[in-house]
Amino acid sequence: MSDRRPAAEELFHACRALPAEERSRHLSRLCGDDAALRERVERLLAADAAVAEPFLQPRRAGPAAKAEIGEQPGDTVDRYKLLQAIGEGGMGTVWMAEQREPVVRKVALKIVKLGMDTREVVVRFEAERQALALMDHPNIAKVLDGGATATGRPYFVMELVKGVPITDYCDQAKIGLRQRLELFTKVCEAIQHAHHKGVIHRDIKPSNVLVTLHDGVPVPKVIDFGIAKATSAELTKKTLFTQYAQILGTPEYMAPEQAEMSGLDIDTRADVYSLGVLLYELLTGTKPFDVKTALRVGFQELLRTIREDEPQKPSTRVSTRGTAAVVGGRPDVNVRAWSERLRGDLDWIVMKALEKDRSRRYDTPNGFAEDIARFLRDEAVLAAPPSAGYRLRKFVHRRRRLVAAATTAVLLLLAGVVGTSWGMVQALRERDRTEVARAEAQQNLQTAQAAEARALQSAAETQAVAEFQAQLLADLDVPAMGIGLRQALLDAVAPGQRDPLATSLAAVNFTDLALEALDANVFQRSIRTIETSFADQPAMQARLLQVVGETMRGLGLVAPARVAVLRALELAKLAFGDGDPRTLAVTASLLGVQRDAGEFDAVERGSRQLLTALEQVPDARASDFAQVHVLLGKALSSSGKLDEAVTHLTKARDLFAQVDGNDGSEELSVRHSLVVLTVRRGQYAEGERLARELLAQLRRVLGPQHDQTLSTASVLGTILSDTSQLAEAEPILRDVLDAFRARFGDAHPRTLHAKQTLATILERQGRLDEAERLMKEAYAEQVRVLGEGHPETHLSLGSLGAVLLAGGDAHGAEPVLAKAVAGLRTALGFDHDETLTVAGHLAGALHRLERFEESLQLSQAIFEAMQRLHGPKHPHTLNAANNYASALWGLGRAAEAVPVFRSVLPAQREVLGPTHPETLVTQCNLAVNLRQTGALGEAIELLQQAEPHFDDVPSLTDMPFELLGMLAERGDAAAVVALVPKLVARARAAQAAGSVELARDLARVSSALLQIERWAEAETLLREVLPIREAKLAGAWQPEVSRSQLGFALLGQRRFAEAEPLLVAGADGLLQRLESMPAGARFRVREAVARVVDLYAQWSAAEPTADRAQLATKWRERLEALPSDDR
């Protein structure tokens, strides 16, 4: 053999050089009687001739056209007629063009210079297109279209803007500082809008920000959105081989991270930087860096400058260079005065936008614009350096929310302590006054009644003071306090010791620490004071203890809260008696504590008793009932009794509505819980409707930045994400994230949680790199802020693992998830929802890595834990059961999987509802497993039930074909016929015309049609399938199968003469390929040969000839000679 291979190769090359007709003769001469060699060479030559162009074509785009081909006015590009060139830039030429259809209008058409990889640019543009279409903002010029010209150059079509660059406009119009800032703010708003729609501009510069006049009012328009993105991959690639400067027309506006040329890690903050450069130019008339000087040294020097050098402050630049550039040399503008106006706030604002480290820039264009607005309103700006004096001024002038987390925490803590002691002094003073009054009363009976009245009033005042303090404390942001404490600790040591200290602090949970400090220093002291000072006033003591207990509960100090509330209850019973409304109110507080401790059964029992007790109270208020219904509803919801939970929450909502009117905050909060509950029951459409309604009202009533508003927005975002309305979900969740960032800073748990939610949406949109980046940021931040051992940190690591897994990187995800599960197991135990959720992802990763046994064991453990934790009917338990059964199926153990699916399904129907996606997936899983165990009838029944919802659930896309196959297998002709048109339409909608995938789907439909003998319909489809397969799978066995099937469809119609060539060629073709066919497909050969036998048998019966009888015999012999196959 070994000496024949080179010979074959030589002959191959020799023959390849010859014209086809001479090859045979040449081969005969050279191969002699070596038939095997000849056959081998002939096969190779045949393959060489048959090899279609795309086969093994390098995976790269075609080379760009070699010569520059200029367009001329009057030329047509697709449906656009070029009118006149209106601009020439580094990237290409801009034309004014006329669009003819669907509407006649003038547009701007930008044709990119040669040297860009057209296909890639167009593909990237297409990818961006959906996002671009979502942008609708008066200050954004819409990008309408994109494509490639006949000469292979990418082009983009935009709304035509007749304007001048913003810098030119400002200079020509000689407008002042305030107007410049106002104009610039509009640009920020436009960019912010784009960011909300998921579009980063990447190339903000004056020539892309044009100003037009509308009725004399200047309106900025940002152009070229999406174009930098489409062409940026090219930028990275070309840097390898071509000159940099040629591509980078405007490095002045490039963010340092863009200057690193990695071209990858660009986010919205790169736009913030470019906006900063733009503002610098608007304020000083110069750019932050002198590119020409740097370029004289070299391109690397330029990049280094952008990455490393600090630009001059705007005020310094103006005082050294003058304002000539800024205001077009207006003689009335004083250089010194202009510089003075920039000094301080505007310097800080611009320099913050120009930070090298993007995490120190404004997070969003909005943040940037808001700071400018603060400057314009003479308020303190966020960009100001943290000097004590400035901070203090700010604290005096601004609400405390604006103060950095550390300051807030410390001040609030102080306010709490001082407030408490002040309150106590007041209370004691009141008590003394009462005693004095009593003493007086003994002396003077006339004043006694007045004194008694004053004493009562004092008691009420004391209570009001206590409640006011409780309110203050309830507003405490404990996580922020924790972060502040940690930062204060780090700031207290020398800079050199900070890193080692941070390392040793990594394991400390500062939120818990802050809570402990609060508990020990504020609450326990308050409780002791209450007990000693009001020892002889059990009623007052009970009220105050209840208030303190509720405050502690609200902050998460559940165990000490329980102690306080239990004591309050004891005192209340003593003071008021068991059935007194005041005692019942303390009972309600205790139920709240129990709910937070996860004792749902106790809450359920207790609140039912409480409702009965309240009914005995003659003047019980509607809001008292409502509060208990809320407690009961939430407890029921937590234990998975969803329908009953809805009843009680609805009741609570109606009661609150009676009390507070429609805009009462308690009613709004219950409606929020109802939204969450509705979604948990799988009623997404209803949940979405309720959420939208509620959100609109919350925005109106409480304002867009209110906690409650943000929570509901976050829930709406999640609903939209779960129902695949990702494009709408994303901006909502970005807003939520921005709001939390602005309020709590980057490190706050709520910000991090919002970040994770957003990352999940991005993950589902397939934007895994951004999702992964966000998750990694969140994780790193949590390690820094909360320490590595904190449950939140483990959870965050788990989410990161889930994203990696979703990205198909099971290898990378598995160790991450395993680490997260181990950490959560230590911190929270295995029988905990969070641990089990991450463990579920780990089981999925093991499944993907084909470590089926491990996956099965873990799935089983999760399932058992969920049963212990939530009981058999809880949605989480059911979900775990489904995963466990799927793992069984993965190991081919359908018979064992069936009973598990069977037990899950009715429970899911009951709890989640019959049309919830999870219920439907279980139902289909059961059907598929049943078919494998032979229970075809039941399988069909299940799939038919689920059929109306196949399109709603992405993981069920294969089910329609599965159902069709089952129906055909049972011979249910009517059902198959009814289903076929839908499936054909589905296939045509989902698959590209002429694709192998379309052929595959249509072939599946035609197989079913043949099985039920609907010959004509099968024929039509197979006539479409066969040419596709002949073209795309030339030489393979699949076209032969389709050929034989087409013949069979004709035979069924007794069109013998037409059927014969197809059936014979198909059978022959398959017989020739028998050896090379996969074993599982060999039954097709037998089938095809049997059809030929049928053909001649039927034909000779209908129109007998000796020939046909003989052929029937011949083919029958061939059939019998075939090896039997397994099927």
Place this chain on the structure above:
Amino acid sequence: MVRSFDELLQAIHRGEAGATDELLPLVYEQLRALAARELACERPGHTLQATALVHEAFLRLCGNPGGRWDGIGHFHAAAAVSMRRILVEAARARAAEKRGGGWQRVTLNGVAAPAEFDQDQLLDLDAALGELAAEDPRKARLVELRYFTGLELAECAAALGVSPATADRDWAYARAWLFDRLRRGHCPGE
């Protein structure tokens, strides 16, 4: 000690034994990360832009575009092996997923298939390439370089140290050989 990309290229250039083995995992990791991103972002059926990925990987690894170029052939060889492995792994993962049950909560997003080959065919190509390598390793490496990293024939010739004419002949033969092998062999299942 883990050496940097630049150090490794220099070591290879000096002819140090074993340096090539150290290069491969470095290139593989980089490319795998890039490919995962690329495969996940693009819509199904979209061609993986191998050339872009390979160039990007190079940029990321060498950090400094003005750096050394001596070892580019070695880099390309490592990149070709890596790309092949990545695509085959993606195809396997996909195949494994097809066998899987209806896993919930964990979204088992598949990676997109490259345009010319579906995942099963890619696995067949991988197997066939293995057979070709047993018979003629140089041709198999040529296919790797050309198909999986998108190098031009001239660049392949340089990387393999053969003349362009030889590369041309090898390419024609390897293509016919593989096409024939795949046509006879395991085409995608019905």
